[in-house]
Amino acid sequence: MSQPPQLHAVPKWHTQSIAGAQLAPQPAVQPLLRAEGVSLEYRSRAHTVRATHDVSFDVYRGDRFVLLGPSGCGKSSLLKAAGGFIAPSAGRISINGQAVNGPGPDRVAVFQEFDQLPPWKTVKQNVMFPLLASKKLKRSEAEERAMHWIGKVGLAGFADAYPHTLSGGMKQRVAIARALAMQPEVLLMDEPFAALDALTRRKMQEELGRLWEEARFTLLFVTHSIEEALVVGNRILLLSPHPGRVRAELNSHQFGLHSTGSPEFQSAANRIHRLLFDEDAAAPESAAAPVRAAVPDEITVPAAAIAIAAAAGLPVPVPALGGYDAVDAIGRRLAL
DSSP: OOOOOOOOOOOTTSOEETTSOBOOOOTTSOOSEEEEEEEEEEEOSSOEEEEEEEEEEEEOTTOEEEEEOOTTSSHHHHHHHHHTSSOOSEEEEEETTEEOOSOOTTEEEEOSOGGGSOTTSOHHHHHHHHHHHTTOSOHHHHHHHHHHHHHHTTOGGGTTOOGGGSOHHHHHHHHHHHHHHTOOSEEEEESTTTTSOHHHHHHHHHHHHHHHHHHOOOEEEEESOHHHHHHHOSEEEEEOSSSBOEEEEEEOTTOOGGGTTSHHHHHHHHHHHIIIIITOOOOOOOSSOOHHHHOGGGGGSOHHHHHHHHHTTOOOOOTTSOTTHHHHHHHHHHTO
16 A cells, blocks of 8 residues: 655645645635734843744634644744734734734633632632623523533532642643633633643543534644644644744544554654654754743743633733732632
């Protein structure tokens, strides 16, 4: 049997399947989320670090779109830019044709950190919080929707439990329930299963797929795992090592957990690995300070504050409010 052709970068108006077959353009379908020539930079007094360079992609309604690349390629930065947390130094990100100028309830994020949940609120209260903060629903309606999604992620028996009593996987289920309860246009997930053990990670990938089959939400998912990208995504954008540039855009809808041991799955994973690394002709990384070190203010606001503020359509808490004080400040403002 002849081997499929090696993948290569493709023009942004169409994608290429894992087997190399091109798909015809679909000009009639407008993307829900669009990135056009996006470059992202982090600046400090001493250095400017470019995270991505001239990245373009389209995410269509119902897509499970994965940003895949090695550490430092800017994939998490692209997700944060899509969420409105950071602004591009060049290019544009839009949703429904409107420029993204800040966080909003149409884009809700789930991060990999387990501190996304205010520890003084129960599971039910955590899921209800952004619904009440955004004034989308009355309290009784918010409670009904929260319990619906808590049940969907298999935690109906833990609605009154506090985060410190939950495992890492259970905390991630709560974060996913909170995000989906907001019914966002795009669900943003930044390596949400990276800190979990292998068995729990596989279970969470399975549950995410089941939830998508039921709700058909639009997903923008970041990972550095080739296998996870193939399992989770129906489309994958490959990014080069730092600074991140588009290497290729691939279709992967034919793969899932059911196919992880198949020769086709392993062949696809191997070809993606070659495409990411064997063709690496990028310039050596800058000797500048690491990206996160160049933006110390970014890490003083916990994931809980960012996630809840964004879900509620509020400004991200200022760095001066460190720790959970930032989250508490939101609650005090809204009397929640």
